[in-house]
Amino acid sequence: MAHIDDPSGGDMSISGIRTSPAYGAIDLGTNNCRLLVAAPHDPSFRVLDSYSRIVRLGEGVAESERLSDAAMARTIEALRICAARLKKSGVTRFRGVATDACRRADNADRFVTRIAEETGLALDIISTAEEARLALDSCLPLVEKTGGNMLLFDIGGGSTELLWVRTDTEGEPVLEDWTSLGLGVVGLAERRGKKAISERIFGDMVDEVSAAAAPFAEACDIARSATNGSVQLLGTSGTVTTVAGLHLGLPRYDRARVDGLRMNFDDIGDVIDRLLAMNSDERAQTPCIGEGRGDVVLAGCAILRAIMNICPVGSLRAADRGLREGILLGMMRTDRVIA
Numbered sequence: 001m002a003h004i005d006d007p008s009g010g011d012m013s014i015s016g017i018r019t020s021p022a023y024g025a026i027d028l029g030t031n032n033c034r035l036l037v038a039a040p041h042d043p044s045f046r047v048l049d050s051y052s053r054i055v056r057l058g059e060g061v062a063e064s065e066r067l068s069d070a071a072m073a074r075t076i077e078a079l080r081i082c083a084a085r086l087k088k089s090g091v092t093r094f095r096g097v098a099t100d101a102c103r104r105a106d107n108a109d110r111f112v113t114r115i116a117e118e119t120g121l122a123l124d125i126i127s128t129a130e131e132a133r134l135a136l137d138s139c140l141p142l143v144e145k146t147g148g149n150m151l152l153f154d155i156g157g158g159s160t161e162l163l164w165v166r167t168d169t170e171g172e173p174v175l176e177d178w179t180s181l182g183l184g185v186v187g188l189a190e191r192r193g194k195k196a197i198s199e200r201i202f203g204d205m206v207d208e209v210s211a212a213a214a215p216f217a218e219a220c221d222i223a224r225s226a227t228n229g230s231v232q233l234l235g236t237s238g239t240v241t242t243v244a245g246l247h248l249g250l251p252r253y254d255r256a257r258v259d260g261l262r263m264n265f266d267d268i269g270d271v272i273d274r275l276l277a278m279n280s281d282e283r284a285q286t287p288c289i290g291e292g293r294g295d296v297v298l299a300g301c302a303i304l305r306a307i308m309n310i311c312p313v314g315s316l317r318a319a320d321r322g323l324r325e326g327i328l329l330g331m332m333r334t335d336r337v338i339a
Contacts, residue, residue: 021337022048024086025327026079026096028123030058030157030186031296032238033078036324037089040337044141045328049089053078054292058101058158062187067105072114079119086121093335095327096123099131100158100184128180132161134326136175139236139319142260143167148230149176151222151311154322155237155303157296158184162213162307164220167232179216183209185239189299197298202276205302210309217310226313233311236319238293239300244318245288246271253288259320265308268316272301 023045027034034052038045055075060068086094102108102125109125116122126134135154143150145167152163160181166174192205217223225231244258247267275283275298284294308316332338 021093021335022089022091023328023331024089024091024094025324025331026082026094026121026123027323027327028055028057028075028079028096028098028102030061030099030101030159030184031056032157033057033075033082034322034324035082035085036328037086037091038328040332042338044338045332049085051082051085053081056186056292058104058184058186060190061101061104061158062190065105066107067101067111072111076115076118079115079121083119083121093331094121095331096121097126097130097134097323097327098123099126099323100156103128104158128159128161129178131323132163132178132180133175134323134330135161135236136163136165136173136326137329138321138323138325139234140173142234142317142319142321143173144232145170146232148232149225150232150234151307152234152236153307155235155239155300156184157186158182160184160209160303162216164216164222177216177220179213181209181212183212183303185296185300185303188302189296192299196279197276199276202298202302205299206305206309209303209306213306213310222311226311229313231311231313233307233313233316234319235304235307235316236322237300239297239304240316240318241320242288242293242297243268243271243301243304246274246286251287255320258318261318262315263318264315265312268304268308272298272305275301 022039024037032052033055037049038047055078057071057075059071112123139152147168150165150167152165154161160183163178164176166176188205192201241258244261245253247263280294283289283297284291289297
């Protein structure tokens with residue numbers, strides 16, 4: 001289990017609310033550094049603090065197989081802020097994980113050591129299998145108790161996880177198969193073009209992802225199950241939540257309105273068409289996208305489109321939850337502070 005140096009102990013107070021204990025989780029991905037602080041509130045938890053910053057840790061890793069000095073510096077700066085917020089919140093239980101960019105980079109182990117030395121945060125570089133498990137744990141509350149199967153997907157900066165889950169009538173999940181595609185929004189955007197993405201380039205991206213996902217889809221016989229109407233499709237990623245916010249026409253992102261939202265494929269297609277008609281700057285200025293994501297959001301949409309193609313169920317649910325939530329739930333269950 002990772003740790004933070006010199007954590008404060010005992011009860012804490014945020015906005016007048018007394019909570020004990022406080023738990024913290026960090027997800028250091030290819031594109032974002034995310035922090036979540038929470039207190040147990042059976043059967044889940046209550047969020048006390050959150051933080052997210054685009055750091056582009058995986059920028060250029062696909063070609064160089066190394067984390068760049070600039071990317072590491074950006075990430076260290078964000079992690080210092082995380083460490084300060086963890087200490088201020090009185091966090092006594094913490095785990096931080098790093099994913100695809102650090103799995104790929106030759107200098108990742110040295111970087112993790114540097115993080116510990118400069119911020120006091122110890123991070124684990126987790127496997128794709130653990131990443132998939134944490135994503136599933138976090139999304140279980142959104143699984144409908146209808147039996148059948150569910151395709152859960154997580155579109156990341158450096159990879160995309162696909163999980164084929166069987167659910168019984170009590171909603172209990174059984175992970176039957178999973179795969180990690182070596183295609184994420186950062187790498188795909190870097191290779192296919194970040195600024196001007198034509199419909200042809202977008203179509204090429206969709207085809208590339210579809211080809212990569214095809215063996216998994218065929219092995220699980222996803223298309224047949226989807227045709228029979230026995231499949232739920234659930235997506236957890238910045239791409240999915242961004243599309244949901246744009247579909248709702250939100251002036252600013254609102255997690256309460258997005259998490260659990262069901263969207264029809266036609267509505268998702270309309271959002272993608274609107275984004276394709278914009279240039280990178282216009283996308284960056286669009287509410288729910290923001291600076292730093294205008295050049296990768298269409299790559300995410302291409303991955304999303306490919307997943308919709310292999311699982312043609314007509315609609316999906318958006319999940320604004322992911323590795324941080326899975327980490328927190330795991331620690332709290334281990335400590336038996338939630339069921």
